[in-house]
Amino acid sequence: MEEHAEQRPDGASDLAGSRITLLVYDGEGVIASGRNLPEGLSLEAFSALISGNRLSPISGRTFGDIIRSLGLTGGTAREQCDILCEGFAASYDVEMWRRQDGCIGVMLIDVTGSERDSTSVRSLSLELAHRTKNILAVVLSLATQTANRSCDYAEFKQRFFSHVDALSKAHDMVAATGWQGVEMGTVIETCTAPLPTNMVLSISREAHCVSLKANAVQNIAIVIRELQGACKTGDRVSCHIDTARDGALDLSWVCEGRHDRAGLWTDMLCRYAPISLDGLGEIDFREDGFVYHLSIGADQRA
Numbered sequence: 001m002e003e004h005a006e007q008r009p010d011g012a013s014d015l016a017g018s019r020i021t022l023l024v025y026d027g028e029g030v031i032a033s034g035r036n037l038p039e040g041l042s043l044e045a046f047s048a049l050i051s052g053n054r055l056s057p058i059s060g061r062t063f064g065d066i067i068r069s070l071g072l073t074g075g076t077a078r079e080q081c082d083i084l085c086e087g088f089a090a091s092y093d094v095e096m097w098r099r100q101d102g103c104i105g106v107m108l109i110d111v112t113g114s115e116r117d118s119t120s121v122r123s124l125s126l127e128l129a130h131r132t133k134n135i136l137a138v139v140l141s142l143a144t145q146t147a148n149r150s151c152d153y154a155e156f157k158q159r160f161f162s163h164v165d166a167l168s169k170a171h172d173m174v175a176a177t178g179w180q181g182v183e184m185g186t187v188i189e190t191c192t193a194p195l196p197t198n199m200v201l202s203i204s205r206e207a208h209c210v211s212l213k214a215n216a217v218q219n220i221a222i223v224i225r226e227l228q229g230a231c232k233t234g235d236r237v238s239c240h241i242d243t244a245r246d247g248a249l250d251l252s253w254v255c256e257g258r259h260d261r262a263g264l265w266t267d268m269l270c271r272y273a274p275i276s277l278d279g280l281g282e283i284d285f286r287e288d289g290f291v292y293h294l295s296i297g298a299d300q301r302a
Contacts, residue, residue, distance in 0.1 A: 181302025
């Protein structure tokens with residue numbers, strides 16, 4: 001989604017003696033600089049310790065994964081990070097964002113010994129802030145991208161409200177499970193309901209019961225709504241979903257007929273959504289329609 005142009009105070013005058021460590025990564029995810037590092041650790045050593053660290057259940061992704069994702073799509077992330085190795089142990093609250101210069105800023109606050117894990121209110125507050133900021137960033141991005149692709153207000157209103165409705169359905173699905181994951185079958189059946197008479201939907205038994213994280217549910221809902229909007233009344237549409245050998249999910253959407261090629265949001269379908277889903281997306285336009293393939297990475301399983 002679109003870059004969130006928030007700028008944090010990297011130039012704080014004095015961090016010595018504080019619990020705050022600041023890091024900067026370049027757009028490729030390579031460590032560039034750091035301030036107020038833990039005693040006895042070089043910049044490269046500290047970066048190596050945290051880069052492969054799997055963060056809290058808020059996302060389930062590694063520190064390095066999120067750095068690279070922010071470099072590609074922008075936005076912000078807030079996580080928790082626990083590091084335990086020979087000679088060093090610490091717990092951090094972590095905030096990451098893409099700066100206006102394209103680099104990734106990281107602020108780590110050392111909360112070692114502060115009973116973070118035993119304080120449920122603090123944990124819930126962090127997660128709520130994380131999810132709220134993500135939703136607002138997605139809505140802002142949808143509004144901006146839809147405005148860029150719309151010729152007038154009527155077209156903008158129809159497209160934007162359609163995507164917000166898809167986002168609302170995704171939120172309802174994940175909230176109903178307590179943010180524990182939603183089965184792929186439920187996601188697709190909810191997003192396509194009521195199933196049009198000109199559409200054939202098929203989901204393999206294995207794919208149907210795969211539980212997906214909230215991020216995946218949200219992105220898939222927007223993808224499905226975009227594909228639906230491109231298909232005209234009378235077009236023949238089919239959607240097939242199956243599992244892949246590497247644990248990923250494969251979604252195939254075929255539209256035969258008078259589709260809206262000019263209005264299709266190809267950047268989202270082939271770039272933004274696949275990146276967020278740890279997969280790949282490609283679309284093949286034909287004289288009588290189009291075929292879209294999307295892979296959803298195994299890491300998106302709940």
